[in-house]
Amino acid sequence: MMRNEFEKLNLLISQGQFELLLPESASDFPCNIRLVYLMNDAVESFLVFHEAEMTGVYQSDFQGELRATLEKSEEKYVLIIYQGETVCTLFFRELSLETHLFNYGKTETVCRILHCLSL
Numbered sequence: 001m002m003r004n005e006f007e008k009l010n011l012l013i014s015q016g017q018f019e020l021l022l023p024e025s026a027s028d029f030p031c032n033i034r035l036v037y038l039m040n041d042a043v044e045s046f047l048v049f050h051e052a053e054m055t056g057v058y059q060s061d062f063q064g065e066l067r068a069t070l071e072k073s074e075e076k077y078v079l080i081i082y083q084g085e086t087v088c089t090l091f092f093r094e095l096s097l098e099t100h101l102f103n104y105g106k107t108e109t110v111c112r113i114l115h116c117l118s119l
Contacts, residue, residue, distance in 0.1 A: 005095045006070070008037060009047055009079075013068045018081065020058055021046070029053045033090070037097065044100040049079075049092035056088035 012018060012035065019036040023029065033052040038045035058081070067082040079090040 005047055005097050008097065009035070009070070009095065012037065012047075013066060016066045018062075018066055018068075020060070022054075022058065022060075033092070034098070042102050044102075046098045048096045048098050049090055050094040050096065052090055052092040054088055054090050057086050058088040059083050059086055062086075 017036075021034040021036065023031050023033070030051045030053045033049045033054070034046040035049065036045075037047050062083040064084050069080045071078045071080075076091050076093055077095070079092070081088050081090065
């Protein structure tokens with residue numbers, strides 16, 4: 001059964017997994033912010049918060065109990081993230097899943113062919 005994006009977000013939070021990839025500068029907001037969903041050798045998958053803005057302090061190295069609440073206002077969603085005593089709030093318009101698949105078998109074959117041609 002395929003879960004929708006909000007169920008995926010709830011699953012990550014319930015597991016204490018919350019790794020945001022933030023823009024370089026606060027002046028880059030609003031922007032799309034990615035939350036790591038799945039990372040391995042063959043797949044990179046992110047939940048993407050579209051047209052997102054953030055207030056408060058996000059601790060990227062936080063270790064401990066993570067809590068969050070999700071609300072919907074007129075035009076935006078509001079995700080409030082509690083990292084111990086610290087709170088940050090993420091405002092966004094839409095949530096989607098972005099997935100990148102890698103096939104290293106084909107990459108290796110191409111590299112072997114190019115290596116043979118260069119001999």
